[in-house]
Amino acid sequence: xxxxxxxxxxxxxxxxxxxxxxxxxxxxxxxxxxxxxxxxxxxxxxxxxxxxxxxxxxxxxxxxxxxxxxxxxxxxxxxxxxxxxxxxxxxxxxxxxxxxxxxxxxxxxxxxxxxxxxxxxxxxxxxxxxxxxxxxxxxxxxxxxxxxxxxxxxxxxxxxxxxxxxxxxxxxxxxxxxxxxxxxxxxxxxxxxxxxxxxxxxxxxxxxxxxxxxxxxxxxxxxxxxxxxxxxxxxxxxxxxxxxxxxxxxxxxxxxxxxxxxxxxxxxxxxxxxxxxxxxxxxxxxxxxxxxxxxxxxxxxxxxxxxxxxxxxxxxxxxxxxxxxxxxxxxxxxxxxxxxxxxxxxxxxxxxxxxxxxxxxxxxxxxxxxxxxxxxxxxxxxxxxxxxxxxxxxxxxxxxxxxxxxxxxxxxxxxxxxxxxxxxxxxxxxxxxxxxxxxxxxxxxxxxxxxxxxxxxxxx
Amino acid sequence: xxxxxxxxxxxxxxxxxxxxxxxxxxxxxxxxxxxxxxxxxxxxxxxxxxxxxxxxxxxxxxxxxxxxxxxxxxxxxxxxxxxxxxxxxxxxxxxxxxxxxxxxxxxxxxxxxxxxxxxxxxxxxxxxxxxxxxxxxxxxxxxxxxxxxxxxxxxxxxxxxxxxxxxxxxxxxxxxxx
Numbered sequence: 001x002x003x004x005x006x007x008x009x010x011x012x013x014x015x016x017x018x019x020x021x022x023x024x025x026x027x028x029x030x031x032x033x034x035x036x037x038x039x040x041x042x043x044x045x046x047x048x049x050x051x052x053x054x055x056x057x058x059x060x061x062x063x064x065x066x067x068x069x070x071x072x073x074x075x076x077x078x079x080x081x082x083x084x085x086x087x088x089x090x091x092x093x094x095x096x097x098x099x100x101x102x103x104x105x106x107x108x109x110x111x112x113x114x115x116x117x118x119x120x121x122x123x124x125x126x127x128x129x130x131x132x133x134x135x136x137x138x139x140x141x142x143x144x145x146x147x148x149x150x151x152x153x154x155x156x157x158x159x160x161x162x163x164x165x166x167x168x169x170x171x172x173x174x175x176x177x178x179x180x181x182x183x184x185x186x187x188x189x190x191x192x193x194x195x196x197x198x199x200x201x202x203x204x205x206x207x208x209x210x211x212x213x214x215x216x217x218x219x220x221x222x223x224x225x226x227x228x229x230x231x232x233x234x235x236x237x238x239x240x241x242x243x244x245x246x247x248x249x250x251x252x253x254x255x256x257x258x259x260x261x262x263x264x265x266x267x268x269x270x271x272x273x274x275x276x277x278x279x280x281x282x283x284x285x286x287x288x289x290x291x292x293x294x295x296x297x298x299x300x301x302x303x304x305x306x307x308x309x310x311x312x313x314x315x316x317x318x319x320x321x322x323x324x325x326x327x328x329x330x331x332x333x334x335x336x337x338x339x340x341x342x343x344x345x346x347x348x349x350x351x352x353x354x355x356x357x358x359x360x361x362x363x364x365x366x367x368x369x370x371x372x373x374x375x376x377x378x379x380x381x382x383x384x385x386x387x388x389x390x391x392x393x394x395x396x397x398x399x400x401x402x403x404x405x406x407x408x409x410x411x412x413x414x415x416x417x418x419x420x421x422x423x424x425x426x427x428x429x430x431x432x433x434x435x436x437x438x439x440x441x442x443x444x445x446x447x448x449x450x451x452x453x454x455x456x457x458x459x460x
Numbered sequence: 461x462x463x464x465x466x467x468x469x470x471x472x473x474x475x476x477x478x479x480x481x482x483x484x485x486x487x488x489x490x491x492x493x494x495x496x497x498x499x500x501x502x503x504x505x506x507x508x509x510x511x512x513x514x515x516x517x518x519x520x521x522x523x524x525x526x527x528x529x530x531x532x533x534x535x536x537x538x539x540x541x542x543x544x545x546x547x548x549x550x551x552x553x554x555x556x557x558x559x560x561x562x563x564x565x566x567x568x569x570x571x572x573x574x575x576x577x578x579x580x581x582x583x584x585x586x587x588x589x590x591x592x593x594x595x596x597x598x599x600x601x602x603x604x605x606x607x608x609x610x611x612x613x614x615x616x617x618x619x620x621x622x623x624x625x626x627x628x629x630x631x632x633x634x635x636x637x638x
Contacts, residue, residue: 028475028500028600153535161539165558173562177569184576191585192598196500199595208588215585218592221484221497221510223583228502229515230579234572237521241568248561451501455477 028451031298035443035450036197038293040206043440046292051436057429064422065140073143075419082402082414084141089394090424091137092249093277094130094431095175096270096390100278101127102182102242104307105189106235117449118303122289123282124186125444129434130281131179133427138171140423167252174245181241185234188227191217192448246270253397259340260401265324272317276360277390279311283383285435287376289444298445301374308373315364315386322357336406343404344396348413352392353400359389464591466494466607468634470618471593472627473601477503480602483625484509487604490621494607498597520578521571528570532563594631601629608634 043051068075078085101123108116139148151172155161162169195217198210217223250270253261263269283304290299329337344353363382366372373379399414438444474480477499484497488511497510536559579585597603604627606618619630 032599153539155539159544161544164536164540164562165555167561170561170565173565173569177565177572180569181572184572188576188579192501195598199598212587215580215583215587216591217583217585217598219498219500219597220592221499221506222512224499224502225507225510225512226515226517226579226582229517230575233518233521233575237525237568237572237575241565241572244561244564244568248565251561448501452503455501456504 028455031451031454032196032200032447034295034297035445035447036193036200038439039197039441039443040200040202047436047440051433054429054431054433054436057425058433059426059429060422061426061430064419064426067419068140069145075417076423077415077417077420079412079414081405081410081412082399084398084402085414086395086416086420086424087137087141089391089398090427091134091141092270092394092398093391094134094137094427095246095249096274096277097130097281097431098127098134098178098182098278099242099246099271099274100282101125101130102178102238103275103278104282105185106238106242109232109235110239114453115303115306117446117453118298118300119282119286119307119445120449121189121442121446122286122299122444123278124182124189125435125438126278126281126285127182128186129431129438130278131175131182132434133430135175135179136427138175167248167255170248171252174248178241178245181234181238185231185238188231188234189446189449190442191215192219192227193443193446195219196447197442243271246274258401258405259329259334259336260344260397260404262337263325263328265321265328269318269321269325272314272321273390273393276311276314276318277387277393279307279314280383280386280390282307283311283379284387287380289435289439290376293439293444295445298450301376304376304379305370305373308367308379312364312367312373315360315367319361322361340401340404344400347400347404349396349400349403353396356389356392356396359385360393361389465593465605465633468608468615469593469605469632470608470615470622471603471605471631471633472622472625473594473596473603473629473631474626475601475628477506477602479626480604481505481509483604483622483627486625487606487621492606492613493609496605498592498603498605500596500598500600500602503602515582517575517578517582521575524574525567525571529563529567531570532566533559536563593633603631605633 064075076085076087078087101120104116104123105120105127108120139145142148142151151162151169153162153164153169162172191214194210194214198207198214201207201210247267247270250266254263254266256262286299287304290296326341329341332338344350363385366378366382372382403414404411472483474483480497480499481503484506487495488509497506499506533556536556540559592598593603593605594601604622606613606622608615608618615632622630
């Protein structure tokens, strides 16, 4: 392609004014080196230890699913009354984790928040890996996963269509749409970085792999013109999609008559809770990644602080909703609603309710202080507490509501089986295994976007 | 763009986006028969300097959203009203408001898919190809490639022009400089 090269001396470089800021070759090349180098290095023992641990946990998920397929749905703790248990609670939990990535990548983009470039890749990766795990759970929950294709909008063996007026079908559309949109958005964002990796890859197989993934990206002005428009377009599409998706899941519960579910506040409640739980997971992922790959220059304390402010704000919104749920139950004068919420406070399942409140509302109070908003380790610990709290939030909404429904004759118990634990732990293993693998093959910070942000600022 | 490079060309490379943008605008004003500008990151103002019209992808996505919504509505009407109407107490159970959620989601999904495909079409996504003058245009340097065109624009005259506009490095393709 290139027939030759001529490097000009500084005096021959014409009359154009010299840049005032640090020389971009050094700066841009340093950014490339910092962010792309891990993809070309053999992983160290710490990565292998973490990956094997996560993959081992993911194996438990495979084991639980295998036993379930052989022995049937009865291996889990659900019963006739509490028929939505661990699998649906965990499903909603992972959907919420996915939401945070879209909020960071799309909503902050629409609000022209340049600082998002340091963190959007990692949170988008979280979205993709969380949504594929979330998608497993409804398929498991059907009880007969070999006929899950009946959920596809096609007539079944009796020529019956799925019931499109059912919120369950809305959920199928919501998850499918969100997953496809997120994957395309994520991949589009990666293409220029894959091209950078392709042109720097030391080995032939890496050049072929990244050449395939980069789709022939050349970085011409015409390409950037269309690319940037498409990227912004995705942000416009993903934002209503993510809100619609989690609102749909909330509506799925709210349209029923189960005490504890039948509330109009559910859609905004679920969206706020999803952002809250997702940002908690973002801290758990971002801070260790920053330390492991020495990304402090790109994921700065300022980034963490700004995320922590959003985190605190949505945490307070969630606290408000917790209060409003009780107020609405009292104000409704519906005996079953009042009974449900009183039972949550004082009944035999109250421990999970108080644990949720303690995990979700107490640790975030530290974030009123700037020092803790910029403290990586503290944010990880708070994030872990909130993740526990947010899982229990879904557990409480589903299990406590079903355990203590309209009919006292139906009041029952619910307990995890060993396979429920395997399913839950395995989902975390699968998530972290995917994050660790991705961190080996692609930059965890968007190379092109960070250059545009840092160098664009330097050079006007 | 991932289209074939001209048979012979000269490319100048810049490290700083400012002088590069000035050179791209000057090259456009000079009306060279064929030129392509490359940048490793989205340089603000490059589209305007290169004279590109606004991308049509937004319009394609809007059409796709509308088409997706209408298509989904037609599908639900066909499946739930025409082909398999549910009759409740002698009255057809026709409730389009229940379809709003999946229609919205299908519309957005169609918009997303068409946006991606449109971008792939406009940028000529094709696995494995590489059509740029120098590997550094995906790393740390911007490039302006100008086609050599017989007697009028020789390699020498284009090199001189690029030097005069601040190029720090010149790369030649397809000619006798190899």
